[in-house]
Amino acid sequence: MITATPVDIAKCLKEDKNILLLTGALCDTLEIGGKRLVEYAGEIAELAGIPVAATGNTIASLVERDIKTKKMFAGDVINYMRAEKWEDPITPERPETLVFIGYYPQFLNMMLTSLGDNKTVSLDNVAIGEATISLPDLNLDDWAKFLANVIGELKK
Amino acid sequence: MGDSSDKMVATVGQTRIDITKTVRDIRGREELVKDAIETTWNENLVNQMKVWLQPYPHANDMADWDRVLLERYAPLYTNVQTKCGDCYQGPCDLSKGRGACGIDCDTYQAKLSLLSASKGLASFVSDTRDLLDYCVKKNGIDAEVKWGKAMTYGYMNVHAFTGENIHSLADANKIISYVEGQLTELITSASHGHDCDVLDLESKVLHSGSMLLVAMDIAEALKWTFFGFLWSGDQELLDVKDYPKPYTQVGLGSVDTAKPVVVFVGNDFIPAYEAVQFIKENKLEDKIEVGGVGAAGHDMIRFYEPAKLLVTPVKLTKLLRLGIVDVLVVSDSCCKVNILEEAAKTDTRVIVTSFKQSFGLKERSFDPIDDLVKDLTEASTAVLVFDKEKAGELAVKAAQKVKGKRKESYLLSVDQMKKHASRCDGCDACFRACPNRIISSKVILPAKDGDFSRLADLCDSSLFCGKCETACPQNIPVMDMILASSSEKIKEDTVRMRAGRGFISQLEVRDIAITGFNLPGVVNITGCGNYGGSDKDVAWLTNEFVNSNYAVTVTGCAAQDAARHFNEKTKKFLFEQFPSLYNPRCLANIGGCSSHGMPMSSPTYKLGYIGYRCPYRATFEMLADFMIKWPAILILWGPATDIMYTIAAAHARSSIKVIVGPNGSNFKRFLMGNKYDRSKWWSLHGFKNYKKEIEPLPEHLICPVETKEEAVTQAYKLCLTFQEFETTRMTKFDLWLSAYKKWFGNTLPDDWHLFVKRDVELPITKKAKLLRLLEEEHGFEIDKKRGRITRFKHRDGRMLDPGEMVEEYGMRVGLYTTFLPRLVYAKRTDRE
Numbered sequence: 001m002i003t004a005t006p007v008d009i010a011k012c013l014k015e016d017k018n019i020l021l022l023t024g025a026l027c028d029t030l031e032i033g034g035k036r037l038v039e040y041a042g043e044i045a046e047l048a049g050i051p052v053a054a055t056g057n058t059i060a061s062l063v064e065r066d067i068k069t070k071k072m073f074a075g076d077v078i079n080y081m082r083a084e085k086w087e088d089p090i091t092p093e094r095p096e097t098l099v100f101i102g103y104y105p106q107f108l109n110m111m112l113t114s115l116g117d118n119k120t121v122s123l124d125n126v127a128i129g130e131a132t133i134s135l136p137d138l139n140l141d142d143w144a145k146f147l148a149n150v151i152g153e154l155k156k
Numbered sequence: 157m158g159d160s161s162d163k164m165v166a167t168v169g170q171t172r173i174d175i176t177k178t179v180r181d182i183r184g185r186e187e188l189v190k191d192a193i194e195t196t197w198n199e200n201l202v203n204q205m206k207v208w209l210q211p212y213p214h215a216n217d218m219a220d221w222d223r224v225l226l227e228r229y230a231p232l233y234t235n236v237q238t239k240c241g242d243c244y245q246g247p248c249d250l251s252k253g254r255g256a257c258g259i260d261c262d263t264y265q266a267k268l269s270l271l272s273a274s275k276g277l278a279s280f281v282s283d284t285r286d287l288l289d290y291c292v293k294k295n296g297i298d299a300e301v302k303w304g305k306a307m308t309y310g311y312m313n314v315h316a317f318t319g320e321n322i323h324s325l326a327d328a329n330k331i332i333s334y335v336e337g338q339l340t341e342l343i344t345s346a347s348h349g350h351d352c353d354v355l356d357l358e359s360k361v362l363h364s365g366s367m368l369l370v371a372m373d374i375a376e377a378l379k380w381t382f383f384g385f386l387w388s389g390d391q392e393l394l395d396v397k398d399y400p401k402p403y404t405q406v407g408l409g410s411v412d413t414a415k416p417v418v419v420f421v422g423n424d425f426i427p428a429y430e431a432v433q434f435i436k437e438n439k440l441e442d443k444i445e446v447g448g449v450g451a452a453g454h455d456m457i458r459f460y461e462p463a464k465l466l467v468t469p470v471k472l473t474k475l476l477r478l479g480i481v482d483v484l485v486v487s488d489s490c491c492k493v494n495i496l497e498e499a500a501k502t503d504t505r506v507i508v509t510s511f512k513q514s515f516g517l518k519e520r521s522f523d524p525i526d527d528l529v530k531d532l533t534e535a536s537t538a539v540l541v542f543d544k545e546k547a548g549e550l551a552v553k554a555a556q557k558v559k560g561k562r563k564e565s566y567l568l569s570v571d572q573m574k575k576h577a578s579r580c581d582g583c584d585a586c587f588r589a590c591p592n593r594i595i596s597s598k599v600i601l602p603a604k605d606g607d608f609s610r611l612a613d614l615c616d617s618s619l620f621c622g623k624c625e626t627a628c629p630q631n632i633p634v635m636d637m638i639l640a641s642s643s644e645k646i647k648e649d650t651v652r653m654r655a656g657r658g659f660i661s662q663l664e665v666r667d668i669a670i671t672g673f674n675l676p677g678v679v680n681i682t683g684c685g686n687y688g689g690s691d692k693d694v695a696w697l698t699n700e701f702v703n704s705n706y707a708v709t710v711t712g713c714a715a716q717d718a719a720r721h722f723n724e725k726t727k728k729f730l731f732e733q734f735p736s737l738y739n740p741r742c743l744a745n746i747g748g749c750s751s752h753g754m755p756m757s758s759p760t761y762k763l764g765y766i767g768y769r770c771p772y773r774a775t776f777e778m779l780a781d782f783m784i785k786w787p788a789i790l791i792l793w794g795p796a797t798d799i800m801y802t803i804a805a806a807h808a809r810s811s812i813k814v815i816v817g818p819n820g821s822n823f824k825r826f827l828m829g830n831k832y833d834r835s836k837w838w839s840l841h842g843f844k845n846y847k848k849e850i851e852p853l854p855e856h857l858i859c860p861v862e863t864k865e866e867a868v869t870q871a872y873k874l875c876l877t878f879q880e881f882e883t884t885r886m887t888k889f890d891l892w893l894s895a896y897k898k899w900f901g902n903t904l905p906d907d908w909h910l911f912v913k914r915d916v917e918l919p920i921t922k923k924a925k926l927l928r929l930l931e932e933e934h935g936f937e938i939d940k941k942r943g944r945i946t947r948f949k950h951r952d953g954r955m956l957d958p959g960e961m962v963e964e965y966g967m968r969v970g971l972y973t974t975f976l977p978r979l980v981y982a983k984r985t986d987r988e
Contacts, residue, residue: 025862026593056862059901071900075860079232079828087832104688104818110234126588139584140596
């Protein structure tokens with residue numbers, strides 16, 4: 001696991017091919033830096049041009065944005081990732097990088113450990129060993145700043 | 157035809173069947189098999205189908221059925237562990253390849269899955285054995301086990317797996333011995349040097365679930381026979397709808413703290429039973445407050461009306477820190493291991509009663525009762541007493557003595573809270589540790605200025621797991637602060653529910669059968685309180701389903717939280733609002749942990765026999781084959797123990813779809829289908845024995861969800877079956893699509909068109925839009941004027957007429973279908 005800086009994360013989001021962002025249930029309920037986590041997720045997706053698998057109830061907040069997004073169940077995404085043939089449930093090609101934000105910790109752990117050798121990025125404020133790249137441990141204010149900096153880097 | 161003596165021949169109508177050819181090994185089972193065939197098979201069936209029974213099966217005896225499920229719903233392993241240290245050649249890193257014994261990573265996960273399920277089974281079987289032994293000591297091995305007046309078919313899980321039933325403690329002993337033997341086999345299979353095929357291992361996981369249901373039937377039978385548990389199986393049907401009355405009080409606010417308070421926690425209700433006998437004998441009903449947590453609590457309210465249900469076992473710390481318990485009686489399971497430490501913080505005395513959880517205490521069963529009372533009151537805070545009668549008496553006497561010796565309040569004062577809050581440095585380690593992500597410095601810091609509202613708001617959604625306190629570098633007592641902030645709210649925490657009623661009668665099942673599969677579904681909601689959200693979410697789920705005309709039952713600790721919905725209009729709690737029946741738009745509490753065999757598998761086995769003459773003795777595979785078309789869902793909301801994992805497996809094997817709430821996502825594995833792989837979605841034509849393509853239904857067998865809205869939407873979808881009446885499909889379709897639209901951004905699911913076989917199934921209010929979408933997005937041909945589909949686009953791209961579509965895709969109602977080749981109807985030529 002690598003703990004990343006905002007620059008690292010932005011670089012990954014801009015350069016990696018076949019990225020999928022997954023927004024978890026907590027995106028709707030958590031507020032940091034004066035806005036909901038789902039708004040950070042939406043901005044990141046828009047700027048980086050990446051599709052979003054909106055799990056939990058997050059689709060309602062994302063559907064108005066100029067992004068490719070679809071309501072999905074998180075378990076289904078993991079399920080499709082293990083299938084031999086990728087059937088385009090959301091993207092034409094199988095994602096090579098999966099980015100997670102706003103998941104219950106147990107749920108996130110479940111997904112990360114199921115994904116094995118796939119490249120995974122966690123945007124939650126906890127250093128997670130199971131993810132390929134994660135943020136360091138941050139308090140809520142620093143987390144908000146981190147995500148704002150990622151957005152700033154994406155705008156460059 | 158082999159041994160032609162009558163002993164080896166079963167006669168059904170005019171047909172004689174050689175019973176040696178109906179089981180794997182007839183020896184010792186001759187009478188059982190003959191009787192099972194003669195009483196539950198009809199002549200038509202024996203002449204058209206292979207007669208095959210599986211009494212007292214091993215897991216491998218059900219491999220045909222298990223493989224049908226596991227090949228369609230491939231195990232999806234989570235919380236993957238790559239380091240295997242199971243043998244002395246390890247540890248081996250399986251992420252790099254096979255281990256020294258040849259095991260690969262997936263097989264290792266399957267072994268862990270089986271170990272988890274076996275632990276769940278062991279936990280319950282051990283308790284059932286203790287219960288049985290206690291009953292035998294009190295009543296003798298030949299004591300009769302009752303059947304209630306409404307119990308035509310007896311204990312159905314026992315029937316389905318053994319072919320026999322329980323009429324005496326000797327019968328119960330025989331069956332539990334069988335289950336214990338199976339348990340040993342299952343654990344052995346999970347160990348080094350044994351089973352090495354993933355599907356074989358997962359088949360054994362499913363088998364552990366089935367064995368759990370058998371053990372649960374026995375536990376329920378003993379509880380009502382020998383301890384007077386509430387039991388709807390002994391009631392007149394007309395009385396069941398209000399049985400029992402919703403008198404049980406739930407919640408911390410229901411406790412009368414002016415009286416000595418005794419609380420029982422764990423899986424063993426017998427100490428509580430003995431305490432209640434002592435209370436009654438000494439006329440102390442108005443003088444002692446008795447409460448329960450976990451299985452002990454749910455059992456207790458079924459034999460003692462004044463008992464209160466306090467918290468789910470996951471939140472035991474909440475109860476203890478509140479300081480209202482004078483004496484806590486602890487058995488095993490559902491219990492935190494730091495109970496003694498937590499109890500000591502509030503001077504709560506503890507009586508431990510279990511061989512399986514003794515906390516390092518010295519046994520004191522032989523000490524005189526007065527010495528124990530004195531010691532517990534004045535010196536020790538905990539004692540270990542295996543003698544359950546003594547423990548019960550001790551609990552009551554000690555509580556009376558201890559009352560008044562403890563402080564009036566153990567809650568933090570306002571000044572203390574302000575002081576603690578001021579030490580918060582904003583690191584948010586608590587947030588990162590919190591499994592529900594609800595606590596943070598933003599919640600704590602306002603308290604330093606006297607604003608405790610945010611802390612109080614967490615009262616319902618905190619698990620009181622203590623991870624925040626462990627993580628906090630400043631050692632702030634976060635849980636104490638939440639409690640103190642919400643103390644006024646807690647005083648008002650009182651709801652009413654019905655105690656568990658147990659049995660589902662065959663007459664209620666007939667009612668369900670009469671609805672002719674027109675009901676949208678049956679759902680059982682269960683769990684341990686380990687919620688990823690508020691306590692009220694279970695009540696929300698319950699309310700949603702019952703108002704959608706589901707037949708709703710609740711079991712386990714989730715039942716008490718199901719009660720938390722209050723209808724402002726009718727001024728009634730949920731259990732007061734709806735009849736206590738297994739019927740559409742009804743809500744029944746079945747009971748605690750041991751009741752899980754009652755609400756789902758049992759009634760459906762009966763439905764199979766009553767409605768379809770599907771034999772039910774030692775014929776589980778036939779029953780499960782029938783049940784896959786039954787819209788039945790288990791919602792596992794907030795599981796916390798291995799038993800829940802095993803319960804999920806039990807229901808999955810019985811073709812009941814399981815939805816697991818967010819904090820159950822550390823299940824070892826899920827069973828999920830792939831709707832895109834058309835080769836997986838087939839059923840056999842029941843007469844012509846060829847595979848027909850069906851819709852990808854039900855899509856999953858055990859799946860995770862994150863939110864309660866996802867749970868409901870997923871349940872609606874999983875209740876769609878590949879063979880149902882038009883009106884039923886229309887109702888279910890409407891429910892599913894409406895829920896999806898309501899909660900998920902006014903959209904439709906992307907796969908709804910896969911389930912369209914006839915235009916009359918389309919919900920009327922949505923039909924115009926759906927027809928347009930079928931045309932524009934999915935290539936169907938529509939007669940817009942008449943609002944009909946003129947040509948369907950099959951999944952393989954062909955355009956089909958409506959009649960062709962019905963024949964090519966899915967199964968039309970009335971056609972017999974099966975998943976097992978041996979259940980295909982064919983004229984038998986080997987009958988006399």
